[in-house]
Amino acid sequence: MASTDMTKGSIMKELVNYAVPLVLGSLFQLAYNAVDSIIAGRFIGPEALAATGMAGPVMNILILGISGLAIGAGVIMSSFFGAKDYKMLSKELSTLLGSGLVFSVSAALLGIFFAQPLLRVLNVPSEVLDMTVQYLRIIFIGLPFTCFYNALSQAMKSVGDSKTPLKFLAASSVLNCVLDLVLIGLLGFGIICSAVTTIVAQAVSALLCFVYIEKRIPLLSFNGFSIDRSLLKTTLSYGSVTALQQACQPVGKLLIQSSVNTLGVAVIAAYNAVTRVDDFAFTPEQSISHAMTTFCAQNRGAKNMNRVRDGFRKGLLLEFFYFIVIGTVVFIFNKLIMSLFVSGDEAVTVITEGHKYLSTMAFFYIFPAFTNGIQGFFRGMGNMKVTLLCTFIQTSFRVIFTFILVPLYGIHGIAYACAIGWSMMLLFEVPYYFHSRKRMGLCP
Numbered sequence: 001m002a003s004t005d006m007t008k009g010s011i012m013k014e015l016v017n018y019a020v021p022l023v024l025g026s027l028f029q030l031a032y033n034a035v036d037s038i039i040a041g042r043f044i045g046p047e048a049l050a051a052t053g054m055a056g057p058v059m060n061i062l063i064l065g066i067s068g069l070a071i072g073a074g075v076i077m078s079s080f081f082g083a084k085d086y087k088m089l090s091k092e093l094s095t096l097l098g099s100g101l102v103f104s105v106s107a108a109l110l111g112i113f114f115a116q117p118l119l120r121v122l123n124v125p126s127e128v129l130d131m132t133v134q135y136l137r138i139i140f141i142g143l144p145f146t147c148f149y150n151a152l153s154q155a156m157k158s159v160g161d162s163k164t165p166l167k168f169l170a171a172s173s174v175l176n177c178v179l180d181l182v183l184i185g186l187l188g189f190g191i192i193c194s195a196v197t198t199i200v201a202q203a204v205s206a207l208l209c210f211v212y213i214e215k216r217i218p219l220l221s222f223n224g225f226s227i228d229r230s231l232l233k234t235t236l237s238y239g240s241v242t243a244l245q246q247a248c249q250p251v252g253k254l255l256i257q258s259s260v261n262t263l264g265v266a267v268i269a270a271y272n273a274v275t276r277v278d279d280f281a282f283t284p285e286q287s288i289s290h291a292m293t294t295f296c297a298q299n300r301g302a303k304n305m306n307r308v309r310d311g312f313r314k315g316l317l318l319e320f321f322y323f324i325v326i327g328t329v330v331f332i333f334n335k336l337i338m339s340l341f342v343s344g345d346e347a348v349t350v351i352t353e354g355h356k357y358l359s360t361m362a363f364f365y366i367f368p369a370f371t372n373g374i375q376g377f378f379r380g381m382g383n384m385k386v387t388l389l390c391t392f393i394q395t396s397f398r399v400i401f402t403f404i405l406v407p408l409y410g411i412h413g414i415a416y417a418c419a420i421g422w423s424m425m426l427l428f429e430v431p432y433y434f435h436s437r438k439r440m441g442l443c444p
Contacts, residue, residue, distance in 0.1 A: 006018065006082075006160055006294065006295050006298045006299065007082055007298050007299050007301075007302040007304055007307070011295075011307065011310050011311050011314055012314050014295065014311075015288075015291055015292070015295060015311060015314055015315055015318060016318070018157075018160065018162045018291040018294065018295065019162075019287060019288045019290075019291035019318060021162040021163040021165070021166040022157070022162050022166070022284075022287035022288070022290055022291055023284040023287045023288065023322070024166050024170075025162075025165060025166040025169045025170070025287070026283040026284045026286070026287045027280065027283075027284065028166070028169050028170045028173040030276070030279045030280050030283055031173055031177075035176070035177045035180055037052055037053070037272060037273065037276055037341060038340055038341055039180045039181065039184050039194070047127065047128045047131060047265060048131065048191045048194075050125075050128050050265050050268040050269045050272060051128045051131045051132040051135055051191060052135060052191070052194070052272065053257075053268060053269065053271060053272025053273075053275065054119070054122070054124050054128070054132050054257060054261065054268065054272075055132050055135050055136040055139065056253075056257075056272070056275070058111075058115075058118060058119070058122075058136055058254060059111075059136060059139045059140070060249075060253065061251060061254065062104075062107045062108075062111060062140070062143060063143070063146055064243075064249065065103075065107070065243045065244075066100065066103070066104060066107075066143065066146055066147045066150055066243070067150050067243075068239065068242040068243030068244070068245060069096070069099070069100060069103065069150075069235075069239035069240070069242065069243045070096065070100070070147075070150040070151050070153075070154040070239070071154060071239075071242050071290070071293070071379070072235065072238035072239030072240070072241065072242035072243065072379075072384065073092060073093075073095075073096040073151070073154065073235050073238065073239050074154040074155070074157060074158045074293070074294070074297075075158075075238055075293060075297045075379055075380065075382060076092050076231075076234060076235065076238055077089050077092050077093065077154070077155060077158035077159070078158040078159075078293075078294050078297035078298050078301065078380075079297050079298070079300060079301035079382075080092060080301070081158055081159045081160075081298060081301070082297065082298035082299065082300070082301025082302045083301040083302065086219045088231075089158075089159075089219060089220070090219065090220060090221060091228045091231055092228075092231050092235065093151070093155045093220055094224065094225065094226045094227070094228070095226075095227050095228050095231045095232050095235055096151045096154075096155075096235060096239075097148070097151050097152075097224075097225050098224075098225035098226060098227040099227060099232060099235065099236070100147040100148075100150075100151050101144060101147065101148075101225055103147070104143040104144045104146065104147035105143075105144060107140075107143055108140045108141060108143040108144065111136070111137070111140035111143070112137050112140050112141070115133050115136045115137050115140070116129075116133045119132055119133060119136070121258075122254065122257060122258045122261060123258050123261040123262060124261055125261065125265060125268075127265070128265065131191055134191065134192055134195075135191050135192065135194065135195045136195075138192060138195035138196060138199065139195050139198065139199070141199060142198065142199030142202050142203070145199065145202040145203040145206050146202050146206075148206035148209070148210070149202055149205045149206040149209060152206065152209035152210060152213060153165035153168075153169075153205075153209055155213070155220050156209070156212075156213065156217065156220070157290070157294060158294060158297075159217065159219070159220065160294070160298075161217070162291070164209075164212055164216075165209065168204075168205045168208040168209055168212070169205055171204070171205070171208065172201040172202065172204045172205035172208075173201065175197075175200070175201050175204060176197050176198060176200070176201035179197040179200065179201075180193075180194060180197050183197065237384075238382070238384055241384035241385055241387070241388050242379065242384055242387070242388075244388055245384070245387050245388040245391045248388070248391045248392055248395050249391065249395060251395070252395035252396075252398055252399050253275075255399045255402075255403075256398070256399060256402045256414060256417075257271075259402055259403055259406045260406065260411060260414075263406075263410060263411070266349040266350055266353075267349070267353055267410065267411060269341070269342065269350050270338075270349070270350040270351075270353035270354045270357075270411060271353075271357075271411045271414075272341075273338055273341040273342070273350065273354050274338075274353075274354045274357045274358055274361070274411065276341075277330060277334070277337055277338075277354075277358060278361065280326060280330075281323075281326045281327075281330065281361075281365045281368070282365075282368055282372075284322055284326070285319055285322060285323070285365075285368055285369050285372045285373075286372050288315060288318050288319050288322060288372065288373065288376070289315075289319075289372040289373055289375055289376030289379075290376060291315065291318075291376070292311065292312065292315035292373060292376035292377055292380060293376045293377075293379040293380040294380070295308075295311045295315070295380065296308050296311060296312065296376070296377055296379075296380025296381055297379075297380040297381075297382075299311065300380065300381060300382070308380070308381070312373075312377045315373050315376065315377070316370065316373045316374075318373075319369040319370060319372060319373040320366070320369055320370075322369065323365050323366045323369040326365055327362045327363060327365045327366070328362075330358055330361070330362040330365070331358075331359060331362035331363070334354065334355055334358035334359060334362070335351060335354075335355050337354075337358075338350065338351040338354035338355060338358070339351055341354075353410065353411055353412075356410075356411075356412045357411050357412050357414065357415050360412065360415040360416070361415040361418070364415060364418060364419045364422070367418075367419060367422030367423065367425075367426065368422055370426060371390070371394065371422055371425050371426060371429065374390075374426075374429045374430070374433065375387045375390065375391075375429075377433075383436075386429075386432060389428070390425050390428055390429050391425075393421075393424050393425050393428055394421040394422055394424060394425035395421065396421070397417075397420050397421040397424045398417050398418050398420065398421030398422075399417075400417075401413075401416065401417035401420050401421070402414050402417040404417075405417055
């Protein structure tokens, strides 16, 4: 049985063994997202780089909403696994797949229909509007594949298997990169091909997860897409809050993007590039947070609260270590990194704008390291509402200060707006943790 019981053994070893594949998986995911942008920028042009950047926040609202639903269900599955209730674990997975299918198909249809009017509202420049609409509509068609992959990979992670989803994600990432290089780089196909290859990669990763579960993890065998009504209520209670939390961030990015869209195609392209770099900081930090979530949920199910408390502390140490690594790399190599995304006449403007932003943001990555760690702990303890509230606080302050600072400092001002939002989030999270420790059974 390919699963890991995190209720026993060395805490740091369990967290590292679980988190490292998640971090590597995140890096693979980000790598092929970055390859999409690099190939679009270098082989199609700055307009394509800008188009993928403007489409990103829109599609991420739905993709992260799906991911949030899966993460919430994953907490429930981890608790069932920790309590050794494998029958309910299988029922929960079936419920997640059934409800996720309904949501993803509905969201895809709405997204295809409203793509153009939404992009017009967001001030997308007319010269790249049609290109962005085409790209976005094709991405929406692949939402059901995204749903299946997130649900099945989260099920494997809930029973302690974070390595297998990494292997499948790596395989699909390589496939996506190869297809992009051949079809766009060599054969000269346009941005539509970039969206199609992304969908193909998602479908392959979902199929690999399904086959593996059927053959290697029998306790996760599910009864089709049957929905258990009682579990659906709990799943929506956990998953909807987490989905709202996950979607809250891209909604904020969408509003920020609308502010950036007034600065011209070159600056839009620069912002798309720096957000790809930011993702290499934020997403692995979130992966460590997910490791903390699974660890805390399994041990909460086993009623081992001392181990929960110790796991939380050591998880924050892992977050801090990753910040040191990624902050140093970005600060030293940001100009070189930016040069990967562009070539031609507008390269100097794009690289200059990106350098100013990243030189500052490299120091601010410490804030999401701690906010993500604390969020992972609260999710593992089943306290989804506080994670949503904290994310709302962070997003609200970030958006407000973006609209204040961008007209004065361009995209450089967004870095300071992000730092302000994270600081406000910590000012709420830290006191709340100490106030609620006794109620959660964490006091020594």
